[in-house]
Amino acid sequence: MNFASALNNKNKFLIFGCGFSGNFFAKTIRQLGCTAITSSRSLNKDPNSFVFNSENGIVPNKKIFDGVTHILSCIPPDKNGKDPVLGSLKDKLKSLSLEWVGYLSTTGVYGNTKGDWVSETDQPNPFQNRSHKRLNCEKEWLESGLPIQIFRLPGIYGPGRSTFEAIRNKKIRVIAKKNQVFSRIHVADISNAIIYLLKNKNSLKFHRIINIADDEPCSQIEVIRYCYDLLGLEMPKPILFEDAKKELSPIAQSFWMENRRVSNKLLCETLGYKLIYKNYKIGLKNCFLNN
Numbered sequence: 001m002n003f004a005s006a007l008n009n010k011n012k013f014l015i016f017g018c019g020f021s022g023n024f025f026a027k028t029i030r031q032l033g034c035t036a037i038t039s040s041r042s043l044n045k046d047p048n049s050f051v052f053n054s055e056n057g058i059v060p061n062k063k064i065f066d067g068v069t070h071i072l073s074c075i076p077p078d079k080n081g082k083d084p085v086l087g088s089l090k091d092k093l094k095s096l097s098l099e100w101v102g103y104l105s106t107t108g109v110y111g112n113t114k115g116d117w118v119s120e121t122d123q124p125n126p127f128q129n130r131s132h133k134r135l136n137c138e139k140e141w142l143e144s145g146l147p148i149q150i151f152r153l154p155g156i157y158g159p160g161r162s163t164f165e166a167i168r169n170k171k172i173r174v175i176a177k178k179n180q181v182f183s184r185i186h187v188a189d190i191s192n193a194i195i196y197l198l199k200n201k202n203s204l205k206f207h208r209i210i211n212i213a214d215d216e217p218c219s220q221i222e223v224i225r226y227c228y229d230l231l232g233l234e235m236p237k238p239i240l241f242e243d244a245k246k247e248l249s250p251i252a253q254s255f256w257m258e259n260r261r262v263s264n265k266l267l268c269e270t271l272g273y274k275l276i277y278k279n280y281k282i283g284l285k286n287c288f289l290n291n
């Protein structure tokens with residue numbers, strides 16, 4: 001693998017999928033002097049953006065790839081379970097001299113551990129159909145021959161996308177389910193952890209799969225209560241999951257079918273990354289102040 005140089009202004013990042021995490025990463029990496037250009041499915045006014053849409057076969061002009069050193073894909077599997085980037089551009093990516101390729105995946109590939117901790121050395125055991133698709137996409141990236149690093153992420157939140165928005169838009173449901181926990185990660189820690197690994201790639205052992213999660217998986221109710229407290233409002237009375245279930249969409253129900261604590265020991269102990277937002281309280285305070 002060509003891991004010769006640390007991050008500098010000669011690096012050009014191509015970021016596929018400029019959604020919540022992709023956009024945050026692009027902004028952060030630009031602040032370090034790197035070039036970052038991002039994809040979206042339709043044309044927009046951003047001069048650093050290009051169109052890529054695997055659904056209708058729109059691929060970037062070949063000039064976009066000139067001088068690219070790093071790629072980050074933030075695009076989920078398509079409806080058929082295929083990876084949109086590899087499905088359309090694998091040969092093109094393989095023809096470039098890339099230093100690094102990152103792929104944002106999900107901790108859903110671990111399946112239901114009934115609340116137990118799960119780490120990168122545990123065998124994936126997907127439960128949901130979408131997680132089987134995700135694991136297949138991970139495999140395709142791992143077998144692509146590209147210098148790939150996969151980041152498994154739990155629920156992503158940050159300014160503009162957190163429980164505060166759900167409360168404000170009246171989409172909040174306060175559901176109680178005994179012993180149920182969720183792991184989560186602040187969007188700034190996704191970018192920061194990746195940048196930390198890239199900056200230190202010459203001194204740190206390279207791991208192809210890394211979880212990025214905070215230190216404190218906890219129940220959804222704790223998070224919601226904390227938001228209501230910060231807002232100075234009273235939290236609505238919780239509804240038992242068994243009663244709430246019938247009104248939940250299939251996708252919302254599916255999130256409650258899995259219960260796991262995602263370990264960040266590889267990232268934070270072995271590799272030495274220091275989280276900016278160690279837990280939901282610190283992270284949500286940041287969202288509260290930036291809303």
Ligand SMILES: NC(=O)c1ccc[n+]([C@@H]2O[C@H](COP(=O)([O-])OP(=O)(O)OC[C@H]3O[C@@H](n4cnc5c(N)ncnc54)[C@H](OP(=O)(O)O)[C@@H]3O)[C@@H](O)[C@H]2O)c1
Binds near residue numbers: 054076078084106156
């Ligand atoms: N949200 C979570 O809590 C969470 C948790 C764990 C893992 N993940 C995974 O982590 C990654 C990043 O998550 P995110 O929430 O930051 O993503 P996001 O905001 O939903 O953005 C996804 C991006 O993918 C693009 N995209 C989707 N389908 C595409 C296709 N067929 N062709 C081209 N572009 C396509 C979208 O394009 P447009 O900009 O044009 O819409 C968008 O820029 C995703 O793979 C997601 O599934 C998310």
